[in-house]
Amino acid sequence: MDQRQTHAHESPEYLRTSLAAALTLGFERGRFYRNARTFCVNVLLTYKEGCAARCAYCGLSHNRPGLYDKKSFIRVPWPVYPLDEIIQRISERPDRVKRICISMITNRRAIQDTKDICARLRSSFDVPVSLLISPTILNHQDLMDFKRAGADKIGVAVDLATPALFDRFRGKGVGGPHKWSTYWECLRDSLEIFGKGNAGAHFIVGMGETEREMCSSMQRVRDMGGGTHLFSFFPEPGSQMADHPLPPMDQYRRIQVSRYLIDSQITTINSFTSNDHGEITGFGLPGIELDRVIDSGEPFRTSGCEGYDGEVACNRPFANSRPGDGMRNYPFPPEAEDIKLIRLQMGIHAPSSLTPAHKPEKSTPSEFRTGH
Numbered sequence: 001m002d003q004r005q006t007h008a009h010e011s012p013e014y015l016r017t018s019l020a021a022a023l024t025l026g027f028e029r030g031r032f033y034r035n036a037r038t039f040c041v042n043v044l045l046t047y048k049e050g051c052a053a054r055c056a057y058c059g060l061s062h063n064r065p066g067l068y069d070k071k072s073f074i075r076v077p078w079p080v081y082p083l084d085e086i087i088q089r090i091s092e093r094p095d096r097v098k099r100i101c102i103s104m105i106t107n108r109r110a111i112q113d114t115k116d117i118c119a120r121l122r123s124s125f126d127v128p129v130s131l132l133i134s135p136t137i138l139n140h141q142d143l144m145d146f147k148r149a150g151a152d153k154i155g156v157a158v159d160l161a162t163p164a165l166f167d168r169f170r171g172k173g174v175g176g177p178h179k180w181s182t183y184w185e186c187l188r189d190s191l192e193i194f195g196k197g198n199a200g201a202h203f204i205v206g207m208g209e210t211e212r213e214m215c216s217s218m219q220r221v222r223d224m225g226g227g228t229h230l231f232s233f234f235p236e237p238g239s240q241m242a243d244h245p246l247p248p249m250d251q252y253r254r255i256q257v258s259r260y261l262i263d264s265q266i267t268t269i270n271s272f273t274s275n276d277h278g279e280i281t282g283f284g285l286p287g288i289e290l291d292r293v294i295d296s297g298e299p300f301r302t303s304g305c306e307g308y309d310g311e312v313a314c315n316r317p318f319a320n321s322r323p324g325d326g327m328r329n330y331p332f333p334p335e336a337e338d339i340k341l342i343r344l345q346m347g348i349h350a351p352s353s354l355t356p357a358h359k360p361e362k363s364t365p366s367e368f369r370t371g372h
Contacts, residue, residue, distance in 0.1 A: 009046075009080050012113040016044040016078035017086065020317050024096055025089040027081060033323030036331040039098040039307050040314035041090060044078055044105070045113055051105035053136070054176035055159075056169040056240035057204070057233065060105060063174060064238050083117065087124050094125070098307025101155075101314055103132040106177065110134065111142055115149045122150030130155060130305045130314070132202075135186030136177050143186075143193050153305050154190040155229065157202040158183045161209035161217045169207065174240065188224060196225030205255050206233035206247025210278025212269075215258045219269040227263045229303045230256060232320045232328040249345045252328055253300070254280045257346075260299035261285070297334035300342055 021041040022028040050068030051060045060068070069080070090097045100121055104110045118129050130153040131146055146154070160166040163180040170178040190199035201221045205214060218228045232252045235242050261267045261283055271284025283290060293299060307313030321328040325341060334342065 009082075010048060011045040011110070012117050013083055014046060014080050015083055015086060015117070016046045016080050018042040018044075018078060018316075019076045020319075022079055022081075025086065025093065027079065027089070032317050032331075034332065036315075036317040037096075038313070038315055038317055038331065039096065039311075040305070040316075041086070041097050041100045042103065042314070042316070043086065043100065043117075044103045045107070045110045045117075046080060047105070047107050047109055049107065051107060052177060053106040053134075053170070054174040055178070056174050057159075057207070057236060057244070059236040059239055061174075061239060063240060064236075066238070083120070087121065090127065091125055097127055098309060098311075099128050099130060099305055099313035101130040101132060101305065102151075104134040106134045106136055108137055111137060115142075115145050118146065118149040118151050126308075128152050128305075128308055132157060133186070133190075135183050136179070138186060140189055140193075143189055147193055152194070152198060154194055154199040155202060155305070156183055156187040156190065156199065158187070158217070159202055159204045160207055161203060161214040165208055169241070187221070187226060191225045197227070200226040200228060202229045202231060204231045204233050205252050206245075210274075211251060211254060211258070211280045212272075212274045212278040214255055215262070215269045215272060215280065218259055218262050222262050222265070222268075227303070228259050229305075229314075230259050230329070234320045234328075249326075249328075250347055251279070253342060253346045256299045257283060257290075257293065259303065260293065263303070266293070294343065294346075294348070295339055297330070297339055297342075300330050300334055300338075302329040302331055 017025070017027070019028065020038045021043065023030055024038055024041065046069065048068070050062060052062055054063045055061050090100070102114055102117060104114055114131060118131065121127070121129050129151050131151045132155040135156060143154070158166070160169060166178070166180040167173055170176050171180070187199060187201055203214060203217060221228050233244065233247055235244055258272065258280060262269065267284040272280055273282035274280050285293070302312060302315040304312050304314030304316065315331040316329070317331040318327070319329070330338065
């Protein structure tokens with residue numbers, strides 16, 4: 001057994017890293033599909049007792065069977081390395097690391113450890129640090145302390161688009177500690193402390209919400225001064241939602257376009273049209289303008305925190321889809337052939353034509369893999 005994986009190796013001295021970060025730092029060997037690269041080192045705090053949350057879709061859930069240090073997150077291994085070694089590797093790769101993101105778990109030990117790790121990283125080199133926080137265990141002073149420690153951006157993983165779905169999958173429905181109101185209050189406080197544009201929410205498409213409901217939550221974030229980092233649901237083996245279907249591709253593509261228009265302040269949800277099923281049928285743009293947006297490919301790229309160069313650094317390659325035609329978030333600019341496929345997936349077979357949305361059938365894993 002690799003000694004890094006034993007229970008003795010806990011935060012703050014040790015951190016888990018995403019597989020993409022491990023590749024970037026040279027801890028692991030391998031190549032990404034189409035030479036995708038990530039410029040963000042994502043790290044995750046780790047403790048013997050794990051996470052107290054019981055989110056139905058999460059691989060780290062307290063409800064998921066098995067030892068915590070053997071649990072995966074977004075379906076890939078998160079190997080454990082000493083913080084000292086991580087810092088050394090980052091310092092050797094100034095051109096490859098443009099942002100660091102520290103992810104908390106719902107464990108009270110993580111509060112002070114996050115502050116200490118953030119401060120140490122910021123004192124080691126001039127790389128911006130984001131925090132993906134756990135609002136349930138935090139207060140206003142903790143957010144102030146995070147800023148003093150050197151963090152410049154905050155992520156709040158609201159994940160669910162409605163209070164009922166949040167409670168079902170993160171709160172009382174699974175015996176979990178999280179509350180919808182707590183997450184939105186924390187997002188509000190984060191924007192107040194860190195400034196507009198420096199805090200935002202994560203949302204997962206395909207959890208039972210309508211497209212209109214998802215757009216409403218994204219608009220709420222935008223109206224507060226934040227932005228949305230968008231994910232497509234993908235089942236985590238062994239989780240309570242392991243058999244939950246993937247959202248149809250056309251649904252996800254419409255939400256991606258909606259997010260881009262809302263966050264870019266090109267249009268608002270008030271300009272969108274929808275059908276009786278809550279599916280978006282129009283974005284409030286003339287056809288030629290919608291064509292420009294789609295053909296730019298920007299709505300379909302991963303939405304994440306920027307690096308010191310102003311470009312998205314946290315692009316999480318293939319975090320919510322397998323490589324291939326079924327890519328949900330592009331970790332690089334989509335090419336001409338990608339745009340053709342995206343138009344096909346959206347049902348837009350020619351410029352300036354958006355076919356009326358219909359009640360989609362549930363996708364299957366095989367449909368997802370082929371991108372149909």
